Amino acid sequence: MRRSIPILFVLALVFLVVTPAEGGSSSATGCGLQTFAYAGLEADRKAHGVSATLDTTIPPAVTDGHVGGWVGVGGVDAGPGGAAEWLQAGLAAFTADDTSQMYYEVTTPGATPKYVQLATDIGPGQSHRFSVLEMNKHDDYWRVWVDGQPVSPPIHLPGSHGTWYPQAVAENWNGGTGACNTYSYRFSDVALAQTNGGVWRPLQASYTFQDPGYRVLPISEKPRTFLAASLAA
Secondary structure (H helix, E strand, O other): OOOOOOOOHHHHHHOOOOOOOOOOEOOOOOOOOOOEEEEEEEEOOOOOEEEEEEEEOOOOEOOOOEEEEEEEEEEOOOOHHHOOEEEEEEEEEEOOOOOEEEEEEEEOOOOOOEEEEEEEEEOOOOOEEEEEEEOOOOOOEEEEEEOOEEOOOOEEOOOOOOOOOOEEEEEEEOOOOOEOOEOEEEEEEEEEEEEOOEEEEEOOOEEEEEOOOEEEEEEEOOOOEEEEEEOOO
16 A cells, blocks of 8 residues: 655644643553554545545644644655655644644655645634645646635646545644544545546545544545544544
């Protein structure tokens, strides 16, 4: 199984200096045992974009680090020569937050990851449609869309045309403290772009991954909808 997952890198840098976790510690579920933990789906075929409606079903509870739910392409070694290169968009929350930020993050080879905050105070049940899409007639150039509107400039991702397997993923980073951060993200109507600029089709066959303490709960196949949540949620 391919698993070259990008991370909310900028948020991780913010919390590199952490204190011992108080409450929400690791349990028999395995939650918190891994510094990074993921639950989500990866398409079994390459595509030119990925889209999903995303919301939280409960408030995030972050003792240390961050949690996030996003759609994206690329990964930590997906760029030319194995360089880090990715683009993702979705919701994130970090220490002491009970609401989420709307964001996108882009990493290009040799550059520092760039985190762009789009909105704050996104509460449970507030849903938004996130898309990352390769631009029509512009190979290797991508944009981020929210609720049908572009929210990023054209982004050049060298070598990306026709090479990436899109993902819809929830993640936890606990800063190495063993904190058991909790979340519950609902991904609705997950779709893949068949060509540059669109031609969306529902996600069908995919790989599922769920690290200890986190799970993927299918809701429907048509449209492809699932819940990614901590076992403690």
